Amino acid sequence: MKSLNVKTSGSGVSFFLALACAFSLQMPLMASAQQGMVKGLPDFTELVEQVGPSVVNIRTLEKVRAQPQNGGGMDDETQDLLRRFFGIPIPNVPNTPNAPRQAPRQGRTPVPEESQPRGVGSGFVLTSDGFIMTNAHVVDGADEVLVTLTDKREFKAKLIGADKRTDVAVVKIQATGLPAVKVGDVSRLKVGEWVMAIGSPFGLDNSVTAGIVSAKQRDTGDYLPFIQTDVAINPGNSGGPLINMRGEVIGINSQIYSRSGGFMGISFAIPMDEAMRVSEQLRSNGRVTRGRIGVQIEPVTKELAESIGLGKAQGALINRIEPGAPADKAGLEAGDVILKIDGKQIEKSADLPRLVGNTKPGTKSTLTVFRRGATKEMSIVIAELEPEKVAKRSSEIEEKPKASASAQGLGLVVTELTDAQKTELKIKGGVRVESVQDQAAKAGLREGDVILAVGNHEVTQMKEFEAAVAKIDKNLAVSVLFRRGELTRFALIRPIR
Template identity: 60%
Template sequence: MAATLQLQPVQAQTAPVQPALPDFTQLVERVGPAVVNIRTSERLKANPNMPELDEQMLEFLRRFGIPAPNQRRGAPRGDDDQPQRRGVGSGFLISTDGYVMTNAHVVDGADELLVTLTDKREFKAKLIGTDARTDVAVVKIEAAGLPAVKLGDVSKLKVGEWVLAIGSPFGFDNTVTAGIVSAKARDTGDFLPFIQTDVAINPGNSGGPLLNMRGEVVGINSQIYSQSGGFMGISFAIPIDEAQRVAEQLRNGGRVIRGRIGVDPVDVSREVAEAIGLGKATGAMVRRVVEGSPAEKAGVEGGDVIVKFDGRAVEKASDLRRVVGGTKPGSKVSLQVFRRGAYKDLPIVVGELEDEKPQRASEAAPKVAPALGLTVSDLSDVQKRELKLRGGVRVDAAEGAAARAGLREGDLILALDNAEIASVKQFQAAIAKLDKAKIVSLLVRRADAVNIVLLKPGR
């Protein structure tokens, strides 16, 4: 008897379904027209005592992380043959009548602003206001019926979520890059809880929008972390809710008003928390109370740990700076502190934080380099942070040789004879060792330009 052969159908093996990559095309088509290119120009005063920088000096600038000036041979000149420094950045329309949000460092020092839309229309823009502490600026073009972005909710943004950047890196308009949210509320020592991403951001992207997958702006691309000067996978964006609060004040009054209570806060370490009986490392410990400040009047003491401000939890020092800064001056709020093993509520009236301004020579103790004809002063920590400098001294007055060489009040001296200057004390020590028969070279920053000034001591 022949055997019966039964055939069974072969079951096809199905590969696991891979999640599809996001499609950004519709998002870019919808939001792209609201992203603008911003070109800036600044007229520079020609100075025969500020020569072209050679390769050795450019290498010196790179070594100390100082941006090289745009004053090489062939630098652009205006119609009056006056040398100009040009820059490029990005921005986005936040209203249909022409208000544009961007970074303060994009427009800082510019004499002329030119905004270009994706349809190639160009407009001269008016600067409405800037805020150096948050790096937010608002400019205005005269037009109507423009496309405008929709602002998103940063609180709903999740780590690992896809995000998109549109901008003009290196002047390449309407460039789109994508990545994910790497971290939220990243503290870099500023007033802001930055959004960290791995979206490729390069010079020219600054001021452009960071978008979620719904096409809503969740941040302004502002900074990168780099050891080479180029993108290394870490970029930072200003949360749009923080930026919008600043932009509204700039549009309404041209300046930002912030609260102040007058304390110097630091984070609480785990060891300190255990030692004082706090239980966990949270809050902002008061290292110093400013004399005559709202905090002193409210009874705040050095060593207090501020755990709540106006009912909001304070987990670290940067939290306190942000919530106080965002409170309207004159507001009466409750401050909860942990002091000697117990919690205590203190009523406090919030004061106003005044923008820190460099002291003029008449206001500061004289710190003079008579051999060079200079009166100089140290930079504060706030000024160094805002200018992104490690050191340097500010020129408060220039006379004699310094004045003839073109130095003026407000210039920043970064180095003397190729040696970096960190403070007035170091500057004076270096001058004391000078050979008065030799010409001295000073590395000087004025606005965003860096140049060499040559002068002879005592002349």
């Protein structure tokens, strides 16, 4: 260092020497801190070199019938009307005014089909022998799928299978020795972890963006707990890989949340463990088979859980059971809360279709069910998921019994069900709501509903209903299980004191 020529006293010199020594000692520490900060920043260059060659561009084409050159595609009748009423000459051949009309339609040569661009997406090499994974919506409806590798080789791909429920598709190209990706363990993924995406946003090949994991287990569909990130994802990125800092693919970029059509800081990826389960079935069978038990469910709210004695808001509340379905055969009832399947906890209602769907049809499973204050184990045989049936509406009830009881504190007037009504509704008992007012109306009950339970006490007839009403605590909201059409649900009524 260059010394400073400063005239000062001896004590002043000592002070400056001490200051200089302290500064010189701090310089390495400051440099070390700066190096530590630099080292702490992520470097994606090696990841791009490692995974980049495995990412492909996918273009889809659709065949359209070429427009005949007869006056901009107008048919003969339209042209004839224009000539006769407006005196407008319509050319049959471009740049040839007033050409004679074409031959009658039945004598024309068929118009050839042309392949036109339909969309652009991304994908990645799953196996070295040419299996490629992408989104189902990227290849949906395409007549041709073209895959371009990073070395600019282009292949016509064969669609092996696509699953719209999970938005996963697998295509195959005739190539070997391809650089396949490494599949990561999604269970190790942490919120706040750095991740990277490679794809073709707006058709720009091999574009790299990065960000962090914003959330896990984000429910936006029946069968998928999505990974939410702030990685910039735009049209064309769909089907591309989401990569962790170990160079492993942990998701397929699938959706964005946007009010403008472009990226707004929220994107979603399909977890790779779910995608691999789907891809294995697609490669083996060309389709995905899923389990079903034949129930319609809804979430368990905190207030409802406390009211029925469940304590914690968890599980899936059954509000309808399909007649003849596995749930019906197993003895499940509307109003049951399914807490576990084969020992796996159902924290929220969306967990049930996911766990049942991932169970092989024909499997004998065990359900843990909460019913009227008690927990019980029930066996059920999982069936294969079928196309959803449209629920039929119950016909009008012809025979109307006389009102014989009321629960004024609940704002209800109810009557016995006739045998014909029980048969039609396929229930063993209950009482029919004849009129509602005050608290019952506020809770959402209405005329024609059938009450099946009051405060965890099953109701099959008027005598049981009145006994259950007599036991309720007027200071607390009471849960009422009722049937409306084919749906069964709970209402919370606050009694009038």
